[in-house]
Amino acid sequence: MIAAVAPRRLRLDRQRVVGGFFVVGGFLLVFAVAPALTTESKRFLFGIGPDAPSWTFVPSTATLWIGGALVLLGAAAVGWRGRIVQAGLVVAGVLSVLMILVAALALSSNRSTNLAPLFVQSLRLGSPIALGALAGLWSERSGVVNIGIEGMMLAGAGIGFVAYALMNGGAGGVPLYLAVLVAVVAGGLFAALHAFLSITLRTDQIVSGVAVNLLAIGLTSFLRSQILVPLNADSATTLPELSIPILSDLPVVGGVFTAKPIFFFTFFAFAVAAFVLVRTRWGLRVRAVGENPHAAETLGIDVIRVRYGAVILGGCIAGLAGAQFSLETVGSFDDLMTNGTGFIALAALIFGKWRPGPVLAGAMFFGFARALGVRIQLLGVEIAGFPLPSQFLQAVPYVVTIVVLAGAIGRAVPPAAIGKPYRRSR
Amino acid sequence: MNGLPAALRRGLAPVVVPVLAVLTALAVAAVAVVVAGSSPIVAYGALFEGAFGTPARIATTIGRATPFIGTALAMAFAYKAGLFNIGAEGQILAGALLAAWVGTWSFLQDWSAWLLLPIVLGAGIVGGFVWGIVPGILKAKTGAHEVITTIMLNFVMTLLAVWLVNSLDPIILRDTAVSVARTRPLPDAARLPELVAGTKLHWGIFLMLGLVAATAWVLDRTPFGFEVRAVGTNADAATYAGMSVARITILVMAISGAMAGLAGAGHVSGADGHLSPGVFVNVGFDAIAIALLARANPYGIVPAALLWGALLSGAPLMQQRAGMSTDLVRIIEAAILVFIAGDVMIRRLFRLPEREEAPV
Amino acid sequence: MTQGGHHVLEVDGVTKTFPGVVANRAVSFDLAEGEVHCLLGENGAGKTTLMNIVYGLYRPDEGTIRVRGREVEFSSSADAIAHGIGMVHQHFQLVPTLTVLENVVLGAERVRRGVLELGPARRTLDELMDRYGLPVDPDALVGDLSVGVRQRVELLKALYRDADVLILDEPTAVLTPGEVDEFLGTVRELVDLGKSVVFITHKLREVAQVADRITVLRGGEVVGRTTPAETSEAELAALMVGREVSFAVERTEAHPGEIALEVVDLVVDDDRGHRAVDGCSFAVRAGEIFGIAGVEGNGQRELVEAIAGMRPVVAGEVRVAGRSVVGLDPRRIADLGVGHIPEDRTRHGLIGPFSVADNLVLNRYHEAPYARGLVRDRSAVRRHAEELVETFDIRTPGVDVPVAQLSGGNQQKVVVARELSRPLAVLLVAQPTRGLDVGSIEFIHRRLVEMRDRGTAVLLVSAELDEVLGLADTVGVLYRGRIVASMAAEEADRHRIGLLMATGSEAA
């Protein structure tokens, strides 16, 4: 691949670019958007019931304030540096999200909207993205590009559900959990194929990922029409909902703590991943192998084994993410059910720069974009007399990823050995 | 193999592995057929008959192969420059979308085909060009990897197409006369004529074959082709020799996108006469498989794409006769890619000499 | 010849072949306890291969290895480490994104139920740093460290694993002269503390300073075993290269003309964004060879690449025949009559899978007669190639074979032929004879002098001081990115230049 294209000459200072972006945006808000928004007061609710917290505001005034704040914070980032300025940029980011919500409500005919379900929904939609991204994280931190996440997820969703249908489980219970296990194994097997092709046979990792995707698409749709359709297996039985005592009664955020098992597992898996990556022997080796496999080899580390382990573990996680679609959420399987989530996961992985915390945050941000798309349709937000197309919000993760890759907001630098087939010395 | 004269063996080598890979993939898929309780002979017999049984079926096969030729060529051309263009899906859609839109501009409606056809096809080229040059520029100017950016741009274009075609409020490109979501029909003068009536085989096939020949010629015989291959083989040496890697990268991605865009316009103008946003789903993956099966050789793409066309057009008869889901051919396609990608497996299986390092 | 102590390491009749190369042929070698044994040989002699075998990275085709008298068979370096062998590789094997401590423990982690225990490891590391005088910040990211400090980390890695046999593969190649002396001191200290050391080098001066015994390798075979007391530098050099080294090229007096290449206060960064060339100034006249001497890594590569337009100039001026070329791309610069024989022919100079003929027009494929309008004229390219193969005596089965199939010497001749086959005002030459056989070296040297005599200004950069002294009419010394002195060849004696290369000044 071409590496010789030098980006050096064009290196604009990142912080200034972002700051300038906020300054311009802030001025636009103050002078263009605020006057156009209604002066009728609107209300955000955070939960249902009369005692739920709420915030009443006048959209045009709120926009003035937010715009002003963005100008100040952006200008600070252009003029100074340091931790406080950086924290200011984070605040500006949060304010921008708030501004989207304010504008959405202002542009709809509704007087108020409840934000608590939006928050819960963001996490729900973010969860499969996050699991998929975690799958990619393990693989890519060990130095193996994984564009086959989508295929591994689809394999988990399809094969897991086929297993459930064949077990005649019908009513959920143990077979349902066994089916989840099958999904995990299926994801792992597809990952093993990716590992075999790209690590053992040293096939180009991109090609190998494409092969995994194609195979998953073919196999799952074949299984569906060959097995599920004749069985008429749309159980609509799904994993049961669990409630975490006390926490689920909290105001505003309580809704998050009543959810299904794989959803909860997402957060657990990230906590474990963060710990394992930094604090355990295996995690250290995964990082080493992804950055400089030959150095690891000279220290007696079996690079191939570590990579197999990381890729297959990732595949298992992807399989679980697939099960989340068919076995946890819907209770049936459709062709191409994962619907590109594996690629948004890849986007979240890059957005989070291959680090667990930021990757989780990125996935949840993309989940928010999806949830917001739905919400905006419900609200009937109109721009220039027409409804705002939900596709615009759906496109956010992809556009953001391109922007991040291009280096405009914090350049994403992948693990150094990624994509390069490794050959053991002999 | 050992009995053949060396020269002949060398000449055959690029063909032998792909053919064996296809045969092995068919054998693997046969296992699925048996497990599903059917006979591979019946199934494959029907598949073959469905693809080639009558002149009309052959025409359908060629018609299905037509857009694959363009997209696989786009992929292969970029590959020669060391670029991995996974964006064929977005680029073909960009071309098709622009062609479908331009073709319905009201002031063009009664122009003659001599003017209208080039305009519509040109629009396809422009659409694909734009959607290809973006990742090219990003790669050249910022180093953003084209694999990721093209994947992301595929989704952006898909969403854009869905919006433009599906939207009812406002109505943008949607044909309100029919219940399904698709664009308004192109006027007859903007249609590439059919070659065999009722088969969707149209003049676009000659367009694609011409593109194949032109690409092969450019790569082999022009200074630009020399630059493309140099950059793809050793970008550092290309820089040293005074070539601009950034310029070539941008140009190649743009041209690659334009090829896919032309394929999209050809499909709209020739096969369908309108665009439904879902027609090109996963075409990019198929393009990669076809281009690799052809070892990125422009001429090799023609038979490889025909194979894809045959699998797709033969599948319904197979389903009818053997009760095998048409999705079986997707498994066959995937298995072909697996064995092409891991061609070491094929070489070991059939005891062929191992390949030297340089792939394709 | 062997000294008292028993052998900690014995290599017996080891042969190792790579496709097309015999890297080691029936090599025997031993290391006595508590000695420094120098393994001496030119680039490509097979030193690294031999030690990679000892370290378990390669398996020998034939031969045996004994550690402390016991025959061993290593299946990976883990086995070698377990037998107390440590190796500092020629190219550092560090993970830049990990900390020093993480790099040190990697592969030898202490864990409780899989969880790293870095506390005890840190204490051990502190202790080692103290005992051997190798201070490093354990929490620094290795990517942020200087080369000299990384070297220390590599040593600490081996010591952390309780290695008592240390293999140091060209450890001084990347060090500044000051660091070299310090490092040689460290090596002696290690021996005093009970380690046994294999010290690989091709620098004779270091051998004299540090070795107890010497084994010389050439073309994969042992060609001599001796001690510093029994031999001289000249004799060792002869053993290494297989003949009396003679870089003395026959040449007549130069007749310098106008200034053809002028570099003024040039500043250039390296790949990592660090200053590599820092205020460099010199001028080369038509008809003279300006040789640049210097320890590798003092900005040679960046200097040449910047002049050729392959690397951005941060500040300063480069003029060819009075015209500024800063900011021009390589093609525009080449069009001004600048030729360039690059340092790394496989990376920059050639495209391996392309034919010899295509490589011979690599930078002129677009000009007449090789291209007419939009079409390449392949018969013109072939004719041109056949001509050059003839005049430059390139040994090849034909002009259509991939250039990668040629031997190193003939590949270099392809590069030289291409660059010298057109009229040049300026010729940039970097490491023109690295890794080549004697015949090719002499051929290329003669050609360079010929170019000079035809009025080309030649800028020669070489790591071989003898090559510079033998060819140059004017010698400049590059030290930390600037020319610290330049003088006529007659005034340039080895001692004076060596001092300048080492310290940047003549006042020692």
Ligand SMILES: Nc1ncnc2c1ncn2[C@@H]1O[C@H](COP(=O)(O)OP(=O)(O)O)[C@@H](O)[C@H]1O
């Ligand atoms: N992994 C390898 N594959 C093929 N050839 C090799 C390999 N390693 C070394 N060689 C070849 O073996 C010879 C000896 O190389 P090496 O041991 O690195 O020499 P030295 O360390 O003395 O410079 C060289 O000709 C080199 O090109």
Ligand SMILES: [Mg+2]
């Ligand atoms: Mg070496």
